[in-house]
Amino acid sequence: MFPRPIEKAGPGARIGYQLLLPFVLIIWLLPLLAIFATSIRSGADINAGNVFGWPGEFAMIENYVAVFTRSQASMYFINSILITVPSVAISVSLACLAGYALAIYRFRVALPLFFLFVAGNFVPFQILMVPVRDMSVRVGLYDTIAGQFLFHAAFQTGFCTLFMRNFIKALPFDLIESARIEGVKEWRIFWFVVLPLVRPALAALAVLIFTFVWNDFFWANVLTQGESAKPITAGVRALNGQFVNNWHLVSAASLIAAIPPVIMFFLMQRHFIAGLTLGAVK
């Protein structure tokens, strides 16, 4: 078996491995730990310069409560959900349909169209900043939730389509032909044969896009002005006053904001099944 399990290595290597592993893990997690440590300090600690040392006083509950009392964090949080969930739903479902068409049907522009989707992913979104903002102002979507999720969906669909097309293309084509001969209508083939088989891909894609959109900071700032439509990533800034930086509160808010993608991952985990098409052919 390759790689050889560590239990079978010599004692020196084993001890070295056991010593090194926690150390590497800590380095790995250091940024997260630092943020967590900051989020349970009092503001006075940070002002006094005690940024990495042992907290002078623990203010965990106060800090986390303050996030919700001193800012509109709950509103931002709901905004984030209202932006992210439709973005994921729209882009993934559109991508399934487009991916099915690109993978299964042979039509003249299938390949150029597919390359268009691929090429779209290479456009750096920063250069779209000004036109997209202009556009959203003109169609009246500036500073709205709908504006944000529509643009997110539009930006993510390209990548999702590329992903789904390749996944559907990898399914045994005999399954589709077989269903066609059996008299199954095309959309039912999509629904009853293809969709169940691409479930792991759907789950992976959903988690990925959810995380992308949830963590977005750029468009949240480009497409909003006031507070009412800001997602939590952009909203936490409000905790820093005009003249005072409340890094302990910002840290606490950041950690709260990081929770939903993690929950999403665990929710979708049971769909990540390897070998779903096992037994289909041969």
Place this chain on the structure above:
Amino acid sequence: MANVTIDNVIKRYGSVQVMHGVSVDIEDGEFVVLVGPSGCGKSTLLRMLAGLEEISDGTISIGDRVVNDVLPKERDIAMVFQSYALYPHKTVYDNIGFPLKMAKRSQSEIDDKVTKAADILDLTKYLKRYPKELSGGQRQRVAMGRAIVRDPQVFLFDEPLSNLDAKLRVTMRIEIKELHQRLGTTIVYVTHDQIEAMTMADKIVVMRDGRVEQIGSPLDLYDNPDNVFVAGFIGSPSMNFVHGKIATEEGVRVFVSDSGLKLPLPETTARDGQEITYGIRPEHIQIGPGGVEMDVVVVEPTGSETQIFAKAGKDLIDALVKERINARPGSKLGFVINPADVHLFDRASEQRI
């Protein structure tokens, strides 16, 4: 049930023509095997029958209906794929019942038909399992079950046994044949294995390079092959071919090979001096005195029979005999050929004389 007529069918991919006017008449209830080497067009023809490939020219009719422009689902056919194409996320029951469910049949009818099909195919015990929990032969039977429940006019099989091991292949061959006898539905079956073709077919269609080489019953093809290709393709081990000319020596007409080997001739219209390909099946050669003397190269005993490869000049001939022969390589044996078993072909056109 229905007869199938394939009339002068042509297939082109862009400007490349791969099938050149294929015509086959298939009668109602017949078991027809399309056989030929890879790339001969047999699978393409089957897929055109199924409606998965377009027909460039000519017509295909199922029953009395021309189906050139009819969608696969409206052709009333069922196809068993080489890969089985089972739905991996569905149980055996749901796999077999899926076509019925999609046709919005009642649950009791689905139940009834699936149970019946499972019974015929000996799958009753496995109805709750998933395809990945089945062996190759069982998967094969599920694929057939899915075809049976729809009670189609024609069954199409695309090399259904090529993924199975040799022993299972023989069993499944018998099962498919039995199934045909029980259901009496027209079957079109594609294979590259001539033994499968010989053992199962009512009628064999031998194809090569997008053309039909010969159509006939298995024994018809074996006894009277139209050309060198069919003669060599049908029968195992395959027929011996020797190139040479016809001559008359001391009033007796004989065949003289390019390297001087003389072999007995049947009555023939071929002229003296005509270039001939001389064919004799290994199993039609006897070993004994009075035969053509040849040098033994290899002896392969299999218990039930013995295959002997022998050489004379540049000509290599093998014989398959029932007796056990103890011959050392290099020794001489007499090969007795009955002129009635000899097949003569024109050397240039490779057609039967």
